Amino acid sequence: MTLPNNEKNHLFLGTFIHSKRLDELQYLHDTAICVNTTGKIVAIEPECDQSKAEASLYPKLGWTTHDVIVTAAKEGQFFFPGFIDTHLHAPQYPNVGIFGKSTLLDWLNTYTFPMEASMASLSKARKVYTRCVRRTLAHGTTTATYFATIHVESTNLLADLCLSMGQRAFIGRVCMDQLGPDYYLDESAEQGLAATRANIAHIRSIDRDFELVSPIITPRFAPACSADMLRRLGDLAAETRLPVQTHVSENVSEIALVRELFPDSPHYTGVYEQAGLLGDRTILAHAIHLSDEEADLVARRKAKVAHCPCSNSAITSGEARVRWLLEKGIDVGLGTDMSGGYSPSVLEAARLACLVSNHLAMPNKQADGCSQSEKEKSKLSVEEVLYLATRGGAEVVGLSSKVGSFEVGMDWDAQLIGLDMVSEEAVDDYTDDGGNVEIFGWETWEDLVAKWLFNGDDRNTKKVWVRGRLVHERRS
Template sequence: MTYNAFYGTIVHSISLNQLDIVCNGLLVVDNDTGSIVTMEREVEDVVKVLERLDRPYKLHRLTPQQFLFPGFVDTHAHAPQYVFAGSGMDLQLLEWLNTYVFPAESSFKSPAVAKDAYNKVVSRFLRNGTTTCSWFATIHLDACKLLVDTIEQLGQRAYVGKVNMDQNSPDYYIEPTEASLNDTREFIEYTQSKKTIITPVVTPRFAITCSSALMHGLGKLAQEHDVPIQTHLCENPNEIDFTCSLFPESKDYTSIYADHGLLGEKSYMAHCVYMTDDEIDMLAKHNTGVSHCANSNFSLHSGVCDVRRFLNKGIKVGLGTDVAGGFAPSMLDAVRSSFFASKCTLMAHRDRKQDYEHLGTAELVYLATLGGARVLGLHDTTGNFVVGKAFDALVVDLDSQGPVDLMGNETPLQMVEKFLFNGSDQSLAHVFVQGRRVAGSMSSP
């Protein structure tokens, strides 16, 4: 029955182009609900303001080297692939799946393998400040339930999907269509019955591995249970050619998902590197989101996604690590990779003597926090420090013990930029989800 009050510099995103940096800010959290009850600016007498509260409080004064920052939202990651993250990036997508991914994921038939790996990957993501993550699991129902249980125990906000694959998959890692649908239904009901901050998400791996019957069935399940849908789209030229050859009755790759009832305002697509204007317009029409996974696109030499094309159409965009296509389990890496992808796009436009604007600091913060929350439909719950939202937050500490050197004359904006481009998990003193401390490099405040 108490409040936690944080006093100091507070940084969060208001919109795509508006980064709000509040000096001498006061943010108060209701410990019972984990939600933000007030956020005030330019407070001179913090004690006087706090005395107006109707409950006891604990005050945390941030140092000049610290600031409050929203928790990162990772819109696309593969939990089982963490077992080989940082290795096996010598191949393009389809060969990479058959050589590395499918053998690794098939081992999750063993609950012992799943339990150990999932504890490590979720813990690692939390230490890196990912307070919300959208996970792909595997085809194994029991292991998927274990992932949900692990996330619940460790305290992350998450979307979790049981992967669906009933065609064009190895004999050792494939499922019958009806079994896939039945297990997905059971997984959805299991996750929803727990009534936690974990949401089940319908997860066809991609159209190559899903029959028309399976995709139609998954679309109906998502509608019946009112759950989101995640999958991959237009990641690699060979993938696109093969996919379209499997579904010749559809106009293009994006239309395949539309024709099977898998596009909508609760759907989001990873990658979207090679999209025609018509396909982008289709995403906008259906209010479908995009997960930009720049590290993976570089690492698997898939291509460079021009995020500006989606933003200019008003399409929801967030960032994803795409472990293990992306080698880093940190959203700071996703920010940096996205920055370099936008710089590559800028240089390509410059070579063609065309104007182009690369992603700036405000946009990068938005994409990594509030933008990702919008993609997941969680923008009313998390993503910034609006009163009433959950306190999903990072206490960033740029002291001399971490990877960032401060020279003493940095502006608050420069401190944010140093965190984004030089920081690491060592820069995170505390990580909170729904008001609960779940990780951090320092002892509990």
């Protein structure tokens, strides 16, 4: 059963910034947003302060002043939708920043599989998962799409923790019956399916309608799954209509391995298509080296892509062509992909998405004979990467009608961002309590957002709400 959100209604006052469309941020200044006890936005009123809200909005909503919590943004603060992390590995959190000099497949055997296998210990899993959820919430991640491990009990624990701490989450028990070490594999495709069903049943028992926490069918990636395992999971996806997450075309050596293991498939994406795993609720992480044929297939099936620029750079897998994917009609969100990625911050993923797109546009970059003007189109703007971090991510995880922007009827998944205002009196009083973003007073709002994107961190995330429930507050 989902935990209750609030005992009181909420009034939020100040500046609200969200994506109107891919290339446009909307700035709502001097605005009031009313959120009811179920965590839904029930009114948005421009040019409204607390007194006007009490006089005009409260009577319409049947509210009285004593049952409303008021949160007003201060100078240098604004409200922004919660971030949506479309791809991360909770059990790998202790390995963040430890990717060595290895490529993908070596890295899995050296760092990843041993750490994931150790999550069989519930005490260790509790320690790791609690810290992972708290850290991502502190960075403004209100929705997280988690890969867990092959273990049913510790995967169930991750779901319990997300529910109790209030993070919206998709929890996937990892399925893998080949490629991994002997100590970390499903015994068979049949056993892997049964374990996945057990995880689904547990999540349904704690959140019947998957309002906050949902299971997600999770074949690790094609090389780690037999054809039998993939087919069984495809049948399960068709039966349950649950979302699916996996990896695709992350690394050239991985693609070669898929070709060797699945010689009857036309390409990597075709393996998932043949198994019935490619559909409108499928999230494909990375998609760096997709062919035109594969991308067209992904678009036809309305599958989604989780772009992970941090891990793709750290493990030297390659640079995903996000503009190309978007122009194909494929929805794209951002993933931190810890621990291939070194940061739990979606904001960091957004800034790196900008930089990776700039690399694709550089004059010396080989790009299949593209002209320089065509390569310039690869570059992503501040507005575009923040769309990917919020509204785009909501499309990827199938929650675009609930989260990702500020509209009446949507859930209040939001963060209060505070930037350090440099005053004349305190100009010599240096402190880092406010973070790296320093505001001098002459910046435009577009400047403020750009400075936050490229310099911000969790010190700027003052408060975080999920479905109207306060789930994180920075004390310092």
